Amino acid sequence: MNTDRLSDMVVGTAGDIAASFVDPRQGLNKLRSVVTPRALVAVAAGLVVGFLLARSGRRG
Numbered sequence: 001m002n003t004d005r006l007s008d009m010v011v012g013t014a015g016d017i018a019a020s021f022v023d024p025r026q027g028l029n030k031l032r033s034v035v036t037p038r039a040l041v042a043v044a045a046g047l048v049v050g051f052l053l054a055r056s057g058r059r060g
Contacts, residue, residue, distance in 0.1 A: 006042065013039055 016034055020027025 009039055010042065010046075013043065 013031075013035065016027065016031045020031055
């Protein structure tokens with residue numbers, strides 16, 4: 001996996017999600033065409049890591 005493009009992928013996906021709030025029909029069509037299984041795994045991993053970091057910070 002090319003980690004140089006990972007940040008570009010995350011920012012692009014976040015932009016597509018934000019655009020879906022402005023124009024839901026067009027945004028969801030664009031989001032469907034861009035989201036790949038790799039992107040879903042990256043987002044899910046980021047959510048899990050964020051959750052674990054927030055949980056450990058709250059306990060300490």
